[in-house]
Amino acid sequence: MTDMLQFDTETARRVEAVYSTPDVIAQRAEVRALLALRPGEDVVDIGAGPGFLAAEMADEVGPHGRVHAVDPSASMRGLAAGREAPIEVDDGSAEALPLPSASVDVAVATQVLEYVVDVRQALGEIRRVLRPGGRALVLDTDWDSIVWHSTDDARTARVLAAWEEHLVDPHLPRTLGPALAAAGFEVAPPRVIPLLNTGDDRDTYSAGLVPIITAFVRGRGGLDDDEVQAWADDVAALDDATFFSLNRYVFVATSGR
Numbered sequence: 001m002t003d004m005l006q007f008d009t010e011t012a013r014r015v016e017a018v019y020s021t022p023d024v025i026a027q028r029a030e031v032r033a034l035l036a037l038r039p040g041e042d043v044v045d046i047g048a049g050p051g052f053l054a055a056e057m058a059d060e061v062g063p064h065g066r067v068h069a070v071d072p073s074a075s076m077r078g079l080a081a082g083r084e085a086p087i088e089v090d091d092g093s094a095e096a097l098p099l100p101s102a103s104v105d106v107a108v109a110t111q112v113l114e115y116v117v118d119v120r121q122a123l124g125e126i127r128r129v130l131r132p133g134g135r136a137l138v139l140d141t142d143w144d145s146i147v148w149h150s151t152d153d154a155r156t157a158r159v160l161a162a163w164e165e166h167l168v169d170p171h172l173p174r175t176l177g178p179a180l181a182a183a184g185f186e187v188a189p190p191r192v193i194p195l196l197n198t199g200d201d202r203d204t205y206s207a208g209l210v211p212i213i214t215a216f217v218r219g220r221g222g223l224d225d226d227e228v229q230a231w232a233d234d235v236a237a238l239d240d241a242t243f244f245s246l247n248r249y250v251f252v253a254t255s256g257r
């Protein structure tokens with residue numbers, strides 16, 4: 001899977017910038033409301049990335065709780081370790097969590113399982129590390145949910161088709177409910193978190209996503225540098241005619257007692 005998006009220094013920095021936008025800050029607030037963490041709880045943030053959510057959760061569980069931030073990317077772990085919060089940052093993957101069995105109350109994986117080759121194994125790992133009655137929250141995007149206005153819909157479709165190669169399963173939310181149930185969880189009805197950008201604001205998720213997409217799709221799906229740059233320039237030039245939306249799907253599940 002070396003063909004997927006690599007979370008190297010440059011990509012990690014771009015992801016950190018996108019995840020600092022008001023859109024993603026609001027997404028994290030919704031995630032934390034659904035989790036309803038209590039002081040003293042132990043949490044694992046799987047694929048914690050730049051560590052924003054882990055840091056916010058550390059604040060909520062307080063000095064008697066613990067937040068483990070696990071990520072296989074050294075660049076991401078470096079960013080997470082730099083957050084001013086008492087989080088424990090560890091190397092590890094969703095398929096082999098570096099935690100003992102029945103050691104946490106809550107497991108979170110936001111925008112991570114869609115990058116995982118063996119989702120069944122990852123859900124089994126979440127079950128293993130959760131204490132009886134523990135909660136899991138999994139959030140992923142269905143990349144078919146993108147609605148992105150441009151002046152050349154055929155070119156936008158080519159760019160987005162190439163972008164789908166950046167991860168293992170661009171449509172994971174469609175199968176996550178049954179997969180969680182098969183792993184032994186009680187699954188609540190999923191929620192949707194839409195991201196919607198209209199108008200000329202540039203401090204948005206979609207504006208921040210453009211450089212990540214352009215860097216990834218160059219040379220893929222027959223797209224050359226000029227065509228990719230023309231697409232990026234086109235969506236940027238729309239200014240107050242910008243229209244972008246995309247859906248995140250959130251699953252909250254409980255491990256049996």
Ligand SMILES: C[S@@+](CC[C@H](N)C(=O)[O-])C[C@H]1O[C@@H](n2cnc3c(N)ncnc32)[C@H](O)[C@@H]1O
Nearest residue numbers: 007047048049073076093094110111112115116
């Ligand atoms: C899009 S970022 C999301 C970061 C973070 N969860 C958030 O929502 O802010 C995806 C993260 O998943 C990590 N990742 C990729 N493959 C993984 C795997 N097999 N197990 C755990 N994390 C993985 C990447 O290194 C990256 O930090």
